[in-house]
Amino acid sequence: MVRDNPSITTENLTAVQLMEIDSCTRCGECVQWCPTYDARNQDPGLAPRDKILRWQEYMKKSYGLRARLFGPKQVPEEEIEQFKEDVFDCTTCGMCGTVCESGINTVELWEAMRANLVKRGNGPVGKQPMFVKLIGEYGNPYMADPKERLSWVPDDVKIEDKADILYFGGCTAELRQKKLAFATARVLNHLEIPFTMLGEDEQCCCSALVRTGQYEMEDIARRMARKNVDGIKAKGATKVLFACAGCYRTAKIDWPRLLGEELPFEVIHITEYLDKLIDEGKINWKQPFDNKTITYHDPCHLGRHVGVFEPPRKVLRSIPGLNFIEMDRIKENQRCCGAGGGVKAGIPDLALGVAETRVEDALAKSPDILSSACPFCKRNLCDGRDSVKAESLEVEDVIVLTAEALGIDLSDCEDQAR
Amino acid sequence: MAMEYYSGISDAMRITFVQVMILATIAIVIFLYGMYINLKKWGLGAEGYGQKPSKGSIFTFPKTLAYQLSEDGHGHKQNIIVTLVLDILLQRRIMRRSPLRWFMHITIFVGWMTLFLLSLLMFLVELLHMAHLGIGPEPAVFREFLGPINDLFSYILLTGIIIAIARRLFIPRMREATIAYDSILLGGLTLITVTGFIADGIRNGTFWGFGIEYPYAPPAALFHVIISLLFCIAYIPYSKYIHMIATPLTILANKGGE
Secondary structure (H helix, E strand, O other), rough: OOOOOOOOOOOOOOOOHHHHHHOOOOHHHHHHHHHHHOOOOHHHOHHHHHHHHHHHHHHHHHHHHHHHOOOOOOOOOOHHHHHHHHHHHOOOOOHHHHHOOOOOOHHHHHHHHHHHHHHOOOOOOOOOOOHHHHHHHHOOOOOOOOOHHHHOOOOOOOOOOOOOOEOOOOOHHHHOHHHHHHHHHHHHHHOOOOOOEEEHHHOOOOHHHOOOOOHHHHHHHHHHHHHHHHHHHHHHEEEEEOHHHHHHHHHHHHHHHHOOOOOOEEEEEEHHHHHHHHHHHOOOOOOOOOOEEEEEEEOOOOOOOOOOOOHHHHHHOOOOOOEEEEOOHHHHHHHOOOOOOOOOOOOOOHHHHHHHHHHHHHHOOOOEEEOOOOHHHHHHHHHHHHHHOOOOOOOHHHHHHHHHOOOOOOOOOOOOOO | OOOOOOOOOOOOOOOOHHHHHHHHHHHHHHHHHHHHHHHHHHOOEOOOOOEEEOOOOOHHHHHHHHHHHOOOOOOOOOOHHHHHHHHHOHHHHHHHHHHHHHHHHHHHHHHHHHHHHHHHHHHHHHHHHHOOOOOOOOOHHHHHHHHHHHHHHHHHHHHHHHHHHHHHOOOOHHHHHHHHHHHHHHHHHHHHHHHOOOHHHHHHHHHHHOOOOOOHHHHHHHHHHHHHHHHHOOHHHHHHHHHHHHHHHHHHOOOOOO
């Protein structure tokens, strides 16, 4: 008798991850906290525990006792397609992993499932497949000529050819939200910290490919990571500063994995660096804010994924004229802005729904400014703010606020925020 | 009537050493086969990030787990002792989320594990007694000694089970989300506990015997033993009971979790 092939493979899942799937106790804690489950009117298919249960069933049908005795039982293709939709309807914010009583590393699990499904021919979704072509061809997801990467640099900004510190701008700050790159470069110059940049040799960090399960496609993510790491080495840098939480997370966690080696430099978020400078008494604020109330949104990639919670708060608290208040859900319990995991590009309405809720979290505290430390968060929170018509709420990055408080003029920056 | 059997291995009446040993062996074989299948299934995964899937060797999973345990990992590098004590034994992750759920789970965990260990201990004492080695306490005396401890942990277990059932019945969110996968776990646990109380009640003539006459005590005990062996051991790898093995391993592998 010819037996059917299993409907699913175990590609991209580790042996430990397959075991983790069996460890779910279905306590339901993840369901209570999932931002996309909430934004989709509590669609049961989006509940993290439901996704785990379904994969567990697919594994049983394909490789369990019955499958061993009588051959695999097929999983209908429509079911797998629906499963794909549900796995991609997730910002990979990691809230489910934080509250998981079984300690399942859910972010890694969702990304592994996505990569598995992509290889199978299911997914990614929306505009996400374009990432492979765009990043592969242009080295960035915005179809921009690499020469444009430093087109924002004003005459007064001094970038060294080689230095101990390298600022990795990232595609979004260099090609879209240029105010962020402006602010970072001018702050470093103002503080007399020599730094270098990769310029047109900089490649996309490939966060978008990793998050959407496409990191093995055409080997782009690994090749880009290699080029970036080699470029940074060639610049003589031992410390690399990131003002983008997405790039930071990818460099810190994903690059070493993609390359199978430790990075020969330290990966530092700009807020961590500023925190250290504040401790050393090297920052003298010159332009106090006019008694503004500010709150801070933890980017998932900076906070929950890596554990950087205090430095951005410390920077904001130290700026004169800012009255810092916290939202109810902060730090490891923070609610995602909705932009991560490729959702902004793949499922924009879902991204907006989650952003609206996060903006409402902020509005409940009546701040003048909602700050964050990630260009993606900023962009999506701006969209959420506009959608709930909270025009008076300013959404701004910590580094931009830092620049302003240092008296740095950013008015000459052409910010292509969208 | 004098006590004629203890953990179920004397030749008294219809419950014999041979019967229990055969049942225990069958349960263990079924358990081991289930774990073999699980190890083969887990062993289809890769040994590390970005690597090709393995071919289902039973050694792949332990090897991958050992590697993950030794790896520095990201974010935190929690000490293994801290993980074992705080996250696995004391179940800190549940406590952080819900003190009531923690109380429910810890009572079930402590009650279940202690009763299991006490049963093993009683079994060992009777084995030594039957082997006429002249070591170990008299089974009757030892059983009397264990009596109050058994009672205490039985009630601790029962408390946890009652809370678990009440949550499933009276909290709408829990009730609506309950599926057969969950019910079988709780049903099995309840059955083992209740049959244990009844078997003990008949044997000792207490409230839990519900007035059933003593001759029914051995079959009641045998039934309890069979149910316990099936659910406590044999059924673990095939059901939600697998979390008793997989959850501590997951917490270990992820160094206490995020």
